[in-house]
Amino acid sequence: KVHTTTINLDQDPIERYCTPLPSVGCDIALIPQPNHLTRLQGEFIFNQATAIETPPLLAQGAINWLSAEFKKHFNETMPIHPQGNIHYRVSNDIVEHGYQLLIETDNIWIQASSATGFVHATSTLLQLLPNTPSHTAAGAYCLPMVEVIDQPHYNYRGMMLDCGRHFHPVDRIKHLLDHLARYKFNTFHWHLTDDEGWRIEIDAYPQLTEIGAWRGPNEIIAPQFSHIDQRYGGFYTKQDIREVIAYASDRGISIIPEIDIPGHSRAAILSLPELLQDPADHSIYRSIQNYPDNILSPALAGTYTFIKTVLEEVCELFPAPFVHIGADEVPKGVWTDSAACQQLMADNNYHDPMELQGHLLRFAEQVLQAQGKRMMGWEEATHGNKVSKDTVIYSWLSEEAGLECVKNGFDVVMKPAQATYLDLAQGYSADEAGVDWAGKLTLDNVYNYHPLSMLSAQNSARQHILGIQTALWSELINNQSRFEYMIYPRLLAVSEICWSKPQHRNWDDFKARLKGQLNYLDKAGINYRHCE
Ligand code: TNX
Numbered sequence: 001k002v003h004t005t006t007i008n009l010d011q012d013p014i015e016r017y018c019t020p021l022p023s024v025g026c027d028i029a030l031i032p033q034p035n036h037l038t039r040l041q042g043e044f045i046f047n048q049a050t051a052i053e054t055p056p057l058l059a060q061g062a063i064n065w066l067s068a069e070f071k072k073h074f075n076e077t078m079p080i081h082p083q084g085n086i087h088y089r090v091s092n093d094i095v096e097h098g099y100q101l102l103i104e105t106d107n108i109w110i111q112a113s114s115a116t117g118f119v120h121a122t123s124t125l126l127q128l129l130p131n132t133p134s135h136t137a138a139g140a141y142c143l144p145m146v147e148v149i150d151q152p153h154y155n156y157r158g159m160m161l162d163c164g165r166h167f168h169p170v171d172r173i174k175h176l177l178d179h180l181a182r183y184k185f186n187t188f189h190w191h192l193t194d195d196e197g198w199r200i201e202i203d204a205y206p207q208l209t210e211i212g213a214w215r216g217p218n219e220i221i222a223p224q225f226s227h228i229d230q231r232y233g234g235f236y237t238k239q240d241i242r243e244v245i246a247y248a249s250d251r252g253i254s255i256i257p258e259i260d261i262p263g264h265s266r267a268a269i270l271s272l273p274e275l276l277q278d279p280a281d282h283s284i285y286r287s288i289q290n291y292p293d294n295i296l297s298p299a300l301a302g303t304y305t306f307i308k309t310v311l312e313e314v315c316e317l318f319p320a321p322f323v324h325i326g327a328d329e330v331p332k333g334v335w336t337d338s339a340a341c342q343q344l345m346a347d348n349n350y351h352d353p354m355e356l357q358g359h360l361l362r363f364a365e366q367v368l369q370a371q372g373k374r375m376m377g378w379e380e381a382t383h384g385n386k387v388s389k390d391t392v393i394y395s396w397l398s399e400e401a402g403l404e405c406v407k408n409g410f411d412v413v414m415k416p417a418q419a420t421y422l423d424l425a426q427g428y429s430a431d432e433a434g435v436d437w438a439g440k441l442t443l444d445n446v447y448n449y450h451p452l453s454m455l456s457a458q459n460s461a462r463q464h465i466l467g468i469q470t471a472l473w474s475e476l477i478n479n480q481s482r483f484e485y486m487i488y489p490r491l492l493a494v495s496e497i498c499w500s501k502p503q504h505r506n507w508d509d510f511k512a513r514l515k516g517q518l519n520y521l522d523k524a525g526i527n528y529r530h531c532e
Pocket of ligand 1: 328329396421
């Protein structure tokens, strides 16, 4: 084997990635940037004769995904037989989520020690496939010969999708999961409940989806949709959810469900008022999104029955070891005019109303721990000082708050709105679609984010940074085209900041590789934002 090009960050990136190799007729434009890439002389011809060697069980998910992508893009079924020339092999020398991929003239070798390693190798393989057949051999696709040795920088690489504000159908979620896998994300955080909608079927409380899954005329907020005078919405049945979990699992993605409590609970409260509303509570409050009646009461027995019942059903349905319980944006003024809440404070010697929230969250944490799950929550989950350090915190308001959490010994996922929220307008033109409460978010703003950069690489608090997550909040997202416009291509920048080593990140280099990926997004018919 002849090594012709080893990745060299000093080389002009346009020349490196966007000049088609004459012998191969395609580019190497991988996102995220792998740890180590060597271009070898020659090509592998992908054609009718190509087949997968009977794979180990550990690679089955990756192969299901590869086969589905093949069917989708080339309308071909990928054969599997003992003499196949794409070899998925288990090697315990490879780090847990890493992989090695070697493409030679007659064989493709993939080695990993975990199911996710095989998925990540498959993602690289799929990205190396050109979008059009080779001009040298009719109907064949030529892959460049390469050796890739790769592993993730962060083990948590997530995206959250808000399905509460607007319902996103299962097909839209599967389409997203395909792309999350293509860009080596491993976590889908499924925001299933919010003020505007309850989207998960719960056997014990059919009212939650009979009533809470539907929006309609005369809503208090969301004036941008006030022209919608019909009932609209939807929910996921348990069967839908199992199907999505299996689909994600083949793609190396684990799903973390979120049930947002005690705030953002208006849909639940309107569905189960007799359980969740204290008629004697005269507190006056409005949430930041202007809703009344959207906070569960820590002083009602019904609240605890509700939380336990819902969380237990959720734990049974989702295999992931984590459940997210929200905890964001409980407004001031809540619980102040509730005799029962005042009593609860006095009984427990609490002085700050946030301790009531902590009281409720501690209960949720214990319910989850009894099911063998670890709780996750937004950064306000630490307010009131009641949850244990076992709870994982998602830091969204500021880097300083995230720093505070890691210094206090919490594991955190960093997802500052200012660098990762895909509902923020992209900021290229004045009338750009999106919200701007945390500023505008261009592609390079995303790319240049370094989690807790105030901590040196050696600082031991860094070990509490599990990774990075991006989010699409859906107040303004109610169709596929807007959904894609907000996500792409910014998702690709998040992919690289999650996966690649910080010292391998380079904006000009990324932009050059992005061109190759945009060709793919064009071919896939995705309505991405063209970036200036
Ligand atoms: C803040 S981030 C929220 C969401 C909104 C979002 C809009 C967080 C925990 N809460 O409820 O949808 O901003 O960007």
